[in-house]
Amino acid sequence: MVKLYDKGVYLLNGTEIAEDVAEVKAKTGTEVSQQEAAKATMAYHILADHNTSGNMERLQIKFDKLTSHDITFVGIIQTARASGLEKFPIPYVLTNCHNSLCAVGGTINEDDHMFGLTCAKKYGGVYVPPHQAVIHQYAREMLAGGGKMILGSDSHTRYGALGTMAMGEGGPELVKQLLNKTYDIKMPEVVGIYLDGEPMKGVGPQDVALAIIGAVFGNGYVNNKVMEFVGPGIDKLSADFRIGIDVMTTETTCLSSIWKTDEKIREFYEIHGREGDYKELNPGAVAYYDGMVYVNLSEIKPMIAMPFHPSNVYTIDEVNANLKDILHDVEQKALVSLDGAVDYSLQDKIVDGKLYVEQGIIAGCAGGGFENICAAADIIRGRYIGADEFTFSVYPASTPIYMELVKNGAVADLMQAGTIVKTAFCGPCFGAGDTPANGAFSIRHSTRNFPNREGSKLQSGQIASVALMDARSIAATAANKGFLTPATAMDVEYTGRKYHFDQNIYANRVFDSKGEADPSVEIKFGPNIKDWPSMPALSENLLLKVVSEIHDPVTTTDELIPSGETSSYRSNPLGLAEFALSRKDPAYVGRAKEVQKAEKAIEAGQCPLEVLEELRPVMEVVRKAYPEVGEGNLGIGSTIFAVKPGDGSAREQAASCQKVLGGWANIANEYATKRYRSNLINWGMLPFITEEDHENLSFQNGDYIFVPEIRKAIEEKASVVKAYVVGDELKEIELKLGDMTDAEREIILKGCLINYYRG
Incomplete structure (x- = not known):
């Protein structure tokens, strides 16, 4: 299913792996040094195009665009203002998808939104109102471009499938870009992710992502490196499928990601009215990678990442076949994660020999894509989630996606089955929406399942569990009224509905300054928005x-x-x-x-x-x-x-x-x-x-x-x-x-x- 090479390898013409220079010469008839071949990766070319240092060992990167959401943009702009900000020097998009509910702490969330809107006007940015889109879906639809680089103040800033090398960093790194400074790093190693074969029916992008995460997280195989996706298997994947894998690369602890691009990615840009932003990307004839992960897509089965980490992966079939043993292992690992703060047991989830879960959620930058939700609707059509504890919520990742799901009937299929379809919101991914009951078990197509990210509070004796799964298997579980079910066990005819993007949805609601700053605008400060306190210099x-x-x-x-x-x-x-x-x-x-x-x-x-x-x-x-x-x-x-x-x-x-x-x-x-x-x-x-x-x-x-x-x-x-x-x-x-x-x-x-x- 997934194989890790124990040393660097060469990729020939984007398709064939060679393990040393002798094999390269035997297969190509040419000699190439490792140093030269390392310059043939897609990552190297993009980094070189954005490096201002003149030294490819010590990079000083200037990004093309920036993006932040409403948990981070206030602190970033306040830091930049305190450091002399006068105008956003490059496009900076402020989305509002985290503190969207405006339900905690009185006016303070909406005060942050008004701060963002007035700053977009004053400094020349873009403001996306609450519930319009989650940060990364908006970036895919409106910001990404072939060969470009985007820096975001959210760890899942990943648009590699679209040919954009994107990185998620803390706010101060965005401040540096706003002040015309650079992102300074040593040249990262590049690891090839070679996709082969074709996913079986019912397997989705989260299944592939979890299989990769399970193979590389614990050993740090790609830690702080760039993951470069290559191989013939990519051709078998839709743009949405690739995006779904790509967004989860963050959970491997890699630095960034990039994929080869083709006509399916060109079509993605055409659909969104931005064909000019497409660029074909391929590695060179002989490219050297510092490591290689071989993934046979044909062998991947529906996966589940059990509590409390995305790397704690099993196949769903394994879990169902070894319920007591696996649940016991999860409980033992939880003793470390939870420090014994609460009594934690999953044994009550075994009902008639099956695993019963109380909640299913498809949401955010990982789960809320068009194809994921259409597949979920196909699976659950004509079935019902039942009237017991199990609940099912779906959050489309953007209003344009939501609109298309309404038009093509997917929303009706979901709601008729008992699903609640909500607006674009990241809350379930970080503990601010759809919090389960104490002791409940939630399955989610989202990005993380750390303790407390579902909203429980250990200090108050509250704990719930989250497992990560693909939208298809979540829908299959929902169709089975909460009993864990892989989508491959369902006899479903997937309709493969085509996506149509309505650009007017954003044109009518998103504030876009077109890069023009208006210094006369007064920033709106809510009473909760405070300046950074003074901080002393380092002493002797x-x-x-x-x-x-x-x-x-x-x-x-x-x-x-x-x-x-x-x-x-x-x-x-x-x-x-x-x-x-x-x-x-x-x-x-x-x-x-x-x-x-x-x-x-x-x-x-x-x-x-x-x-x-x-x-x-x-x-x-x-x-x-x-x-x-x-x-x-x-x-x-x-x-x-x-x-x-x-x-x-x-x-x-x-x-x-x-x-x-x-x-x-x-x-x-x-x-x-x-x-x-x-x-x-x-x-x-x-x-x-x-x-x-x-x-x-x-x-x-x-x-x-x-x-x-x-x-x-x-x-x-x-x-x-x-x-x-x-x-x-x-x-x-x-x-x-x-x-x-x-x-x-x-x-x-x-x-x-x-x-x-x-x-």
Whole structure:
């Protein structure tokens, strides 16, 4: 089904894999170096076209377009305004698909929307009103273009199937583009994803995506690399099918994705009235890939990602055949994910030997596509979901899709069966819509199934489970009134309805400045929209208190700052910070604030020992070895330890909330994604790495760590920093900083990106 090559390989004429240069010469009669062949990938050409550094080893990328949604655009624009923004220099689209309900916290969600509309007018952007489209569907329909690059402040910014290399990053990276700066990275490795065969009837894009995620997530095979889709199997897939696979590449922790393009992609652009944006993309005659994932589409069966991660994959047939054993395994893994915060069991889901689920949802950038919903309607037509606990909701990804589903009868088929068809909204994907009952099991064609992303709250004793599935098998389960069923078990004639795009829907509702700024427009600020607090520059020396210690194999951004109803406070840095780690370590905020008292005392010209008594013995030990450390050259703040933090969302708030609470660093064995590490740096936080085994650390929660001459170490581009755990004496440890650009080091020195641009 899925095979990983253990080394780099060559691809000949886009179809044939060769494992070394000797095989290349034997099959082609030509000699080619690995270095030259690496330049023949589609990814290399697109990156070269957008690189401004003149050095393909150290890229400085300028993107063609930007996009954000209403959880992130307020903070981004506020940061850019504080840094000198006068006009959006490139097209910037502000969608409103996350805080769309306007149901939590009074007026604050709609206040954010009005902020966005007035900023689009003032700075020359595009504003997509609530319920018109989820961010990524609008980008596919209206922004993508062959050979282009798009940067979005959402982790699922993936338009590779349309020939666009897109990346999801934290807000500060978009701020840099708004200020005419660059996205700076080392040239990423490129891994080929070779698709062969053809999916069987009833298998959908989510099934293919989950099979790939299951094969590459745990071993980090594509971590921070570009996934380049090639092979003859692509020709057998529709544009919608490719898009459905592509959007899920984020869950592999790759950097970006790109696909070869053909007449089916040209047709996609024609349908949307943008044929001129199509560009044929293919790898060169001999292209070198740093790895290769071979996928036989013909062998893929309907898949399910069990709680609580998209990589926890099985075939649905496996689950049904081994229910008790697999559910027990899920429960054991949940002991780690949930920290024993709630009693968790799935055994009550076994009813008459079958798995019963209480909810099915098809939604968002992954599930809400036209073909997915048409297939679901074909499956459920003439059947009924029943009058028991099971519910079924469908969210088309855009109003144009919704309109076409109304016209072709799919909505009628769904609603007659008992389905609720809703507007374009990302809520079910991050815990702000269709929250199940406590203890319920939900199956979803969405992007993630981390704990709490369905809306439950561990601190209140609430937990529900989410499994990821394809729309087809969700509809098959709905047709079976909630009993888990693969779509391949259904005898269905798929109608294959053709899509017609009505461009007037957007033309009549979306505000498009056409790039013209109007400085006379006054920005509307709701009472919840607050400026970023001032942040100090990095001191000569640093004293850090460990205020949280997380030993999960991976820590998601949802655990660092919860999604769901907290998203309404994303425009209020201090208000949102109150929720930091609230579902993972509820005592974190209080501990961080206690340490922050010392830093605030320093800023006010007071003695920190007067406000934080526990510092006295700590400073006595530090001064025995470093008597000069003290007033004027010491910063005091907090840090957290996590084994592998940052999987999941691009949200910058996972870092900024720590920063506004006085955080100065993270310590980790590794960082799950580049974007989380970048968020730390952009908020002036040191991304320390320790090579100590996480179960035998030389420090623990509550300990102080003294880092002498940290400012000098950053200035001198040190990659390893000497630090000390403060006990009865100083115990030396080693912390690594990893690779940093000169600009990133300067941001750390200044204290954050805002300070860096203020000068």
